[in-house]
Amino acid sequence: MLLYGDYHTHTIYSHGVGDIIDNARIAKQKGLKQLAITDHGFDHKLFGVDRNKIPEMKKKIEMAEKETGLDIFLGVEANFKSLDGTIDVLQEDLQYLEILNLGFHRFVKTDLSNKFSLFYPNIMHIKTKSQIKKNTNMVLKALDKYPINTLVHLNYGFQVDINAIAPVALQRGTAIEINGKKNCLSDKEILILAEKGVKMILNSDAHIPEKVGEVNLSLNIVERLNLPHELIVNLDKNFLEKKRN
Numbered sequence: 001m002l003l004y005g006d007y008h009t010h011t012i013y014s015h016g017v018g019d020i021i022d023n024a025r026i027a028k029q030k031g032l033k034q035l036a037i038t039d040h041g042f043d044h045k046l047f048g049v050d051r052n053k054i055p056e057m058k059k060k061i062e063m064a065e066k067e068t069g070l071d072i073f074l075g076v077e078a079n080f081k082s083l084d085g086t087i088d089v090l091q092e093d094l095q096y097l098e099i100l101n102l103g104f105h106r107f108v109k110t111d112l113s114n115k116f117s118l119f120y121p122n123i124m125h126i127k128t129k130s131q132i133k134k135n136t137n138m139v140l141k142a143l144d145k146y147p148i149n150t151l152v153h154l155n156y157g158f159q160v161d162i163n164a165i166a167p168v169a170l171q172r173g174t175a176i177e178i179n180g181k182k183n184c185l186s187d188k189e190i191l192i193l194a195e196k197g198v199k200m201i202l203n204s205d206a207h208i209p210e211k212v213g214e215v216n217l218s219l220n221i222v223e224r225l226n227l228p229h230e231l232i233v234n235l236d237k238n239f240l241e242k243k244r245n
């Protein structure tokens with residue numbers, strides 16, 4: 001398959017409908033070599049992962065790896081909590097998280113000041129220069145504080161300035177996701193990322209097992225914008241080589 005791995009998938013541990021083994025079996029069927037289980041961050045009010053379930057998830061991942069032969073990573077899709085760049089992952093969580101995705105979501109536990117300065121304005125789709133600046137600075141601060149692997153579905157639910165984020169993502173080695181379900185980056189923004197040499201990643205954001213590895217929307221963008229394949233971290237380079245020869 002063209003895709004080496006899918007690094008953003010959900011299970012019953014947040015609000016996905018399949019268990020870990022279901023995502024793994026579909027990933028194997030579709031020819032993926034790697035898979036990440038990245039359920040919603042711990043402080044999501046409706047479906048955040050329960051930290052007490054982590055050992056159980058680890059065990060299920062081990063079993064699924066044995067059955068399918070895939071590398072399966074335990075990760076999380078963390079939430080922004082406040083404008084100072086705090087996310088809902090603690091330093092002590094980092095020891096067992098192999099993949100740290102980060103995105104903006106509603107219904108996150110926060111304080112009153114961030115409700116008014118971060119959540120309400122974005123939920124009301126306020127896109128003033130000053131709000132975009134606040135959002136962007138929050139992303140930059142989070143990149144500075146945490147080892148973020150991927151910024152997922154940027155501009156979904158909040159607007160940021162890609163020009164400001166690109167150089168920092170590049171320097172930190174953080175990939176920007178082209179989400180297979182809901183890409184909210186414009187062609188222009190994606191081309192800015194490509195021009196600056198920022199790594200990009202194509203993920204399904206599957207909430208049902210059958211959708212694991214489904215990134216046609218993202219692949220279409222890669223092809224249409226003629227993005228350099230070496231910038232797309234999860235394209236199978238061996239497959240591409242074979243195709244070229």
Ligand SMILES: [Zn+2]
Nearest residue numbers: 077103105153
């Ligand atoms: Zn999300």
Ligand SMILES: [Zn+2]
Nearest residue numbers: 008010077205
């Ligand atoms: Zn997600």
